[in-house]
Amino acid sequence: MAKARHRKKKKGVKVFIFLLIVLLIGIGVYFYLNQDKVEEIIKPEKKLKIVDEDSKTRPIAVMINNNHAAWPHAGLQDAYLSYEIIAEGGITRIMALFKDQDTEKIGSVRSARPYYLDYALENDAIYVHYGWSDDAKNDISSLGIDNINGLTDDSTFWRDTKLNKATEHTVFTSMELINEKAKEEGYDRDTNKDLLLNYSVDEISLKKREDAEKADNVYIKYSYYTDTSYEYDKENKVYKRSMSGEPHVDAETGKQYTVKNIIVISVPNHSYDSYGRQELENIGSGDGYYITDGYAVPITWEKDSRGSQTVYKYASGKEIKVNDGNTFIQIQPEGETLTIEGNENSAE
Numbered sequence: 001m002a003k004a005r006h007r008k009k010k011k012g013v014k015v016f017i018f019l020l021i022v023l024l025i026g027i028g029v030y031f032y033l034n035q036d037k038v039e040e041i042i043k044p045e046k047k048l049k050i051v052d053e054d055s056k057t058r059p060i061a062v063m064i065n066n067n068h069a070a071w072p073h074a075g076l077q078d079a080y081l082s083y084e085i086i087a088e089g090g091i092t093r094i095m096a097l098f099k100d101q102d103t104e105k106i107g108s109v110r111s112a113r114p115y116y117l118d119y120a121l122e123n124d125a126i127y128v129h130y131g132w133s134d135d136a137k138n139d140i141s142s143l144g145i146d147n148i149n150g151l152t153d154d155s156t157f158w159r160d161t162k163l164n165k166a167t168e169h170t171v172f173t174s175m176e177l178i179n180e181k182a183k184e185e186g187y188d189r190d191t192n193k194d195l196l197l198n199y200s201v202d203e204i205s206l207k208k209r210e211d212a213e214k215a216d217n218v219y220i221k222y223s224y225y226t227d228t229s230y231e232y233d234k235e236n237k238v239y240k241r242s243m244s245g246e247p248h249v250d251a252e253t254g255k256q257y258t259v260k261n262i263i264v265i266s267v268p269n270h271s272y273d274s275y276g277r278q279e280l281e282n283i284g285s286g287d288g289y290y291i292t293d294g295y296a297v298p299i300t301w302e303k304d305s306r307g308s309q310t311v312y313k314y315a316s317g318k319e320i321k322v323n324d325g326n327t328f329i330q331i332q333p334e335g336e337t338l339t340i341e342g343n344e345n346s347a348e
Helices: 002-033 035-042 114-121 134-142 175-185
Strands: 060-064 081-086 092-098 126-129 147-149 157-159 171-173 217-221 227-233 238-243 261-267 269-271 278-280 284-292 295-303 311-314 327-333 338-341
Touching (some): 060 114, 060 175, 092 114, 114 134, 126 175, 217 327, 284 311, 284 338
Parallel strands (some): 060 126, 081 327, 126 147
Antiparallel strands (some): 060 092, 081 092, 157 171, 217 338, 227 238, 261 284, 269 278, 295 311
16 A cells, blocks of 8 residues: 555655746746747846936036136036037037936026027927027027026025136026926926937947948038037047147036037027127027047938927938937038048948
8 A cells, every 4th residue: 555655745846847847938938939038028128218208307507608708618418419500709619418417517507699599499398597688689589489598586506605607607406496486486397399310229339331431530510619529539539629729627526528419510600799709590400410439420400490490310310319329419610621530540
């Protein structure tokens, strides 16, 4: 009787082992036949680093003073997108856009000009400035742009009295103060507008494109007073930014600003008053370049209205995607010098 029970138990163990082997084989076959699905389950979904694509928070656009006497700037490395455009007197101003940041010092902050409003609108951004031209003032009102103006209420700003600079170069703000003021004003905090640019979580290489050219050094002239240049840092796959021959550094960290993506377009501009204030013919279409990771390719741009988003496309007509990282859009006066060069000793 005991022997029968032993044989029965032994047989049960064999059956269990057999079934276990069959189960493991079945699991193995399933994994083999469904590798893509399994990888999706096992691997965490890749997310953009420069912005949270799931966030509906409205961007904040801050007007940055770019008079040489105002250097160095503060906080610009936290901007996911920046525009540099000519202003009067050959000076440029930068409009820096921040999203879901807590940057403690941004500036120095300067006054509004009409065409910057077009780029605030295309990003559905709350526009932060200190003062305005008459035309900008009228446009902010007529276009219904949510704005924070230090000239009418300076509670969002402070002056850095430690700086040995003229008063107009000492105004700064922070994301905390901006958010507090936006809430106080009752501005919508969420947006239904898509991000301006299409980002890729996987690295985009322009190298294999037939229309690509090496871009280790980029020189963009704005006027007799201002030029912007970039030098490619191959090790870190970013561009080091300089202005008028000087490294563009942050006042707080002392580090040189770096940029992942550069978009350069040229548009006609002209002065329209005795102060030399500018009009920009930026509604329409034209040509430019997209530059990243040491290469440049020709692109086109098209903007249908002041509030519509500018669309950037390859020469083939396909909309561009940009690499995960911050972007500078350089809107250069038509007819000024643009130089894109590769280093002779740079490896292909």
